[in-house]
Amino acid sequence: MAKRLLITGFDPFGGDSVNPSWECVSKLPDTVGEYVLCKLQIPTVFGKAAEAVLTRAEEFRPDVILCVGLAGGREAVTPERIAVNIRDARIPDNRGNQPRDAFVIPGAPAAYFATVPVADMVKAIRSAGIPAAVANTAGTFVCNDVLYTLLHRFAGTGTRVGFVHVPYLTGQGTPSLSEEAIITALSAAISAC
Numbered sequence: 001m002a003k004r005l006l007i008t009g010f011d012p013f014g015g016d017s018v019n020p021s022w023e024c025v026s027k028l029p030d031t032v033g034e035y036v037l038c039k040l041q042i043p044t045v046f047g048k049a050a051e052a053v054l055t056r057a058e059e060f061r062p063d064v065i066l067c068v069g070l071a072g073g074r075e076a077v078t079p080e081r082i083a084v085n086i087r088d089a090r091i092p093d094n095r096g097n098q099p100r101d102a103f104v105i106p107g108a109p110a111a112y113f114a115t116v117p118v119a120d121m122v123k124a125i126r127s128a129g130i131p132a133a134v135a136n137t138a139g140t141f142v143c144n145d146v147l148y149t150l151l152h153r154f155a156g157t158g159t160r161v162g163f164v165h166v167p168y169l170t171g172q173g174t175p176s177l178s179e180e181a182i183i184t185a186l187s188a189a190i191s192a193c
């Protein structure tokens, strides 16, 4: 039986009109490698984003959850190695929340490692001709919030969780990658999961 992979992208935030994460996730084929995909757009809102993923995961029962977000300023596609138990927002989220120096989940561990094979994903993306690198911080905004919450929820279960940050789309900012390049990179990353 085919394996199931839930993949998410965010809505635009911080004044941008598009978010390359959802632009590209929404255009992925329905099957990649050995995975059947379920694609979900999630809001750039603390707490709500992870809730939306958890709700869909309950129905879809994925083997892997891969969330994708924009990291403006990065020049490579970057699978994240770690999530930290911190909310510290430099800008408000899409509901006006701007937590500073707070926990994602009070009393929970300081950090979790991603449970997808980040080094293999980087290799696969590079083999597809797209720049890639492992990232050691997903920041302290909504992307980290989602990755941390999911890793906490699925710790010790059979569901593996990862996060990939992508650069700006061509024309959106610099450095940037084309939509086609990001879609190729995400497909390669999925195949390596």
Ligand code: PCA
Pocket (backbone or CB within 6 Å): 010, 013, 019, 021, 044, 068, 069, 070, 071, 138, 139, 141, 142, 143, 144
């Ligand atoms: N990037 C933000 C949140 C949504 C997104 O696409 C982040 O890196 O936290």
